[in-house]
Amino acid sequence: MINDIRKLAKQRDSQLLYSSAKEIEGIRLFNNTIDFTYLQRLYLIFLSFYHSIYVDLALKKVSPKVLDCEINEDAYTLYKDKQDETKENTDNSPHDVHLVPYRSRKKNEK
Amino acid sequence: MDNLKQTSMKEEEAKKIIKETHDNYNLFKIAEMVKDNKIPFSFNNANYRVRLLTIKDRDELDELRKRELGRLLQDKNILSTPEIIRLYRERGIIDLDEIGNKIEQLNKQRTKVQLSLGEALSKSEGEVILESYQDEIKNFDSQIEVLETQRNSYLELSMENHLVLFVYKVIAWLSLEKKEGENWIRAFYKIEDFVNAPEELIEKSVIYSGYIQLLK
Numbered sequence: 001m002i003n004d005i006r007k008l009a010k011q012r013d014s015q016l017l018y019s020s021a022k023e024i025e026g027i028r029l030f031n032n033t034i035d036f037t038y039l040q041r042l043y044l045i046f047l048s049f050y051h052s053i054y055v056d057l058a059l060k061k062v063s064p065k066v067l068d069c070e071i072n073e074d075a076y077t078l079y080k081d082k083q084d085e086t087k088e089n090t091d092n093s094p095h096d097v098h099l100v101p102y103r104s105r106k107k108n109e110k
Numbered sequence: 111m112d113n114l115k116q117t118s119m120k121e122e123e124a125k126k127i128i129k130e131t132h133d134n135y136n137l138f139k140i141a142e143m144v145k146d147n148k149i150p151f152s153f154n155n156a157n158y159r160v161r162l163l164t165i166k167d168r169d170e171l172d173e174l175r176k177r178e179l180g181r182l183l184q185d186k187n188i189l190s191t192p193e194i195i196r197l198y199r200e201r202g203i204i205d206l207d208e209i210g211n212k213i214e215q216l217n218k219q220r221t222k223v224q225l226s227l228g229e230a231l232s233k234s235e236g237e238v239i240l241e242s243y244q245d246e247i248k249n250f251d252s253q254i255e256v257l258e259t260q261r262n263s264y265l266e267l268s269m270e271n272h273l274v275l276f277v278y279k280v281i282a283w284l285s286l287e288k289k290e291g292e293n294w295i296r297a298f299y300k301i302e303d304f305v306n307a308p309e310e311l312i313e314k315s316v317i318y319s320g321y322i323q324l325l326k
Contacts, residue, residue, distance in 0.1 A: 001321065004136055004140045005140060005144070007133075007137055008137050008140050008141055008144070011137070030144070030147070031145055031147075032146060036147060037147045037162060037323070038320075038321060039143055039144050040144055040147065043144050061232060062231050062232050062234075063232075063233075063234035065234075065240060066231050069244070071227070071244050071247050071248070072227065072231055072240070074224065075224040075227035075243070075247070076227075076231045076232065077228070078224050078225060078228055079224070079225050079227075079229055079231070080228065080232075082225060
């Protein structure tokens with residue numbers, strides 16, 4: 001069943017509906033708008049999963065062979081998530097947090 | 111000879127078309143199941159559906175689950191997972207914890223190869239490199255599948271597994287509705303009637319309710 005949901009989410013038609021539903025109000029993926037089933041949640045996860053891969057393909061960030069098989073798709077997504085995690089952990093940009101407003105700080109420094 | 115070759119090619123094409131038609135039909139059925147939060151089906155000329163559990167259903171499920179757990183805990187013939195693992199190890203039959211550790215190790219090694227494959231794809235490496243990583247991953251998958259099947263078969267009769275199967279049965283019973291006129295009503299008011307229903311109806315209810323119900 002999970003494989004079939006993946007195949008469905010991977011289809012261009014499904015991806016087109018997914019993108020359209022995000023942009024255009026009135027286009028819905030499901031008849032219900034609350035109380036989603038396990039299948040529906042799984043479908044949404046895979047729609048997002050394949051959307052991400054298609055975007056990276058369009059940006060030439062990955063070889064077209066990524067879509068040859070599920071092993072490639074899973075491997076690439078795992079690698080990409082790991083890269084994003086590493087990037088987040090090594091982000092050394094200064095985080096300027098002051099509770100005191102700038103002008104008052106300058107006054108105090110004098 | 112050419113005729114034979116042509117006939118063989120036509121047969122291959124026909125098989126391909128049949129498979130594609132079959133796959134497309136399967137996907138069509140899945141698409142129908144996904145589009146709503148109920149799954150309708152028919153059986154013996156009657157209309158049924160499975161739907162998500164209501165809060166009242168969940169309370170009923172919890173009550174039945176507690177009762178079943180109490181019953182299982184008092185039955186000394188039914189062993190828990192840790193007891194089964196301990197007994198198999200003490201009798202020198204098999205060490206299921208060790209199998210669990212092997213599975214964990216294999217999964218870690220598999221993840222490392224997956225990351226290498228992912229990197230190779232992002233760098234558009236050649237087919238040979240990609241295939242070697244894919245083969246390694248398939249090899250890990252086979253080993254993990256064998257070990258998991260082996261472990262699960264030894265733990266099949268555990269108390270915990272029994273409770274899970276009981277919960278699936280109750281969920282199927284609670285989520286199954288039958289159409290009477292314009293209304294949908296619970297198909298079976300007693301679980302005893304549900305378990306005595308035709309096997310095909312029970313099977314469909316269990317499978318479809320498993321598809322819709324996110325077990326937390």
